[in-house]
Amino acid sequence: MARAALLLLLAVFGLQSAAAQVYRYVDENGITVLTNIKPDFSIYPDAANVGCYGTCIRGVDWHATPLRHDSFAEEVTLATERFGLDPALVRAIMHAESWFNPAAVSHAGALGLMQLMPATQQHYGVEDPFDPLQNVIGG
Known part of the structure; x- marks a missing residue:
């Protein structure tokens, strides 16, 4: 389930333009859906418009920013081994x-890598969302 959610997240955010x-x-079915298509709010009244910090940064050339970023290699390795994920997926989300x-x-209050x-931090016991290891494990 976690893999499916992360793959969905990657697919959605990987296709977004800076202004999308x-x-x-x-x-x-109880499945969290992330999409660039505006949902029918009469069917999904709790739907929310969410954004992300990274795709809102002005002046960033996303085509020139490598996904194989070596920063936080130890944190990525620990998280991917623990949850059985592909390191490239975690780097793509970061x-x-x-x-x-x-x-x-973010403007919505999301924190860290x-x-x-806040609800996700609390759910997964992340005490310091700015600590790279805690954030990657919680993400």
């Missing part, structure tokens, strides 16, 4: 969410 909108809602900035803060929201 991203929507999140829970479908009739790239889209924070542009590898551990001090990133993986842009954790």
Whole structure:
């Protein structure tokens, strides 16, 4: 389930332009959906327009920013081994969410490399969202 959610996240954020909108809602099967297509709010009244820090940075040439970023290699390795994920996937999420900035803060209140929201931090026991290891493990 975690892999599917991360793959969905990568697919959505990997295709977004700097000005694109991203929507999140829970479908009739209880699955969290992230999409660039505006949902029918009469069917999904709790749908939210979410954004991400990384894709909102002006002046960043996303085509020139490598996904094979070597920063936080130890944190990525620990998280991917623990959860059985591909390191490239985690780096892609970090790239889209924070542009590898551990001090990133979004306008929506998401924090750190993986842009954790306060409820996610609490759910996964992340005490310091600006600590790279805690943030990557929580993300």
